[in-house]
Amino acid sequence: MRSQSMPRFARMVGEAMQDRGHQVTYWAPQDRFHRLFAHTRLAKWAGYVDQYLLFPLEVKRRLKSCPPQSLYVFCDQALGPWVPLVAHLPHVVHAHDLLALRSALGLIPENPTSFTGRLYQRYIRHGFQRARHFISVSHRTRRDLDTYGGVYALTSEVVYNGLNYPYRPMRRDEALATLQGAGAPLGEQGHILHIGGGQWYKNTAGVIQLYAQYASRHAHPLPLLMVSPQPTAPDVLAALAAVPAQGSVIFKQGLDNEAVRAAYSLARALLFPSLAEGFGWPIIEAQACGCPVITTDEAPMNEIGGPLTQYLPVLRTDTNMAEWSSDGADRLEALMQAHAAHPQDHQVRLLQWAGQFTQQQAIDAYARIYERVLACR
Secondary structure, eight states, X not given: OOOSHHHHHHHHHXXXXXXXXXXXXXXXXXXXXXXXXXXXXXXXXXXXXXIIIIHHHHHHHHHTTSOTXXXXXXXXXXXXXXXXXXXXXXEEEEEOOOHHHHHHTTOOTTSOOOHHHHHHHHHHHHHHTTOOEEXXXXXXXXXXXXXXXXXXXSEEEEOOOOOSXXXXXXXXXXXXXXXXXXXXXXXXXXXXXXXXOOOGGXXXXXXXXXXXXXXXXXXXXXXXXXXXXXXOSHHHHHHHHTSOTTOOEEEEOOOOHHHHHHHHHHEEEEEEOOSOOSSOHHHHHHHHTTOOEEEESSTTHHHHSOTTOEEEOOOOTTSOHHHHHHHHHHHXXXXXXXXXXXXXXXXXXXXXXXXXXXHHHHHHHHHHHHHHHHHTO
């Protein structure tokens, strides 16, 4: 499977548990049939054979030799199809977000789902509904599990993610040099920043229209750095065409963690008005670098944004875009002015808020829950 974030999460948790003296093994479908048909029209179906036919047989074989005090940890609720294999044994499911399920249920009109996609999400849900122990990354995800997942949980805990990189403020000269070396040279006056993967819920067109409103009010506006893929969507291209001549929108992809840290440290504000999120990593990453944030006034963004964040109403399909972007530009200017008036005080408070989202705190909470589930057997 081509996912990168979940294997990284699994390794992070597994290595932390090993450090605590536990024995850890990683189980995942292997690339057997898929490898044989990788460059053919049968590749997708061969992958299904690996995942849904061969892997369950391998799990059943391995279960026969597992120690009795074993805990089975699913690092994503999307692994639901395999939950029934160990539902009778101690288990925990980590739930990150249910955006795909909500889309499949027709609850997110901005992201329509195909018939086969709806069937697949039903298949995933049917699997994780067998689980009884869950850890969610936010209260929003836990509510979605209850409301749309239809789970009957004995354990349903919220553990916020911890920063998976030591983001902290970078000196101005170092940050400028870092971005220069990364091929993203920016002026000393700073910039406005957006971090996103270009997915529908990142609201890329809304970010650019908000920036266009801001830029239209200034002869020399700050540039907008979009750490995001080059756009191809018609609504994003139309938004770019409406940016006034004095404005500047720069797209840059593939920055490493240090370059992203430099971008946060030099930014006057992070624009992150997502339509939805599972957690919203950039919010706390920016704050850990002393950068103020403007985001959406909906969970989980307003769960983790804290008191110094400016919140915008969510941009819905029936929202007046001109009014929304004008309101957003007002809030952006107010945020930057407030931060500029008391930069040291604001930075200290931002760092204090972001400091509660540590990987160690998350790991400690996971360990407590894992041990409690094992003890309840």
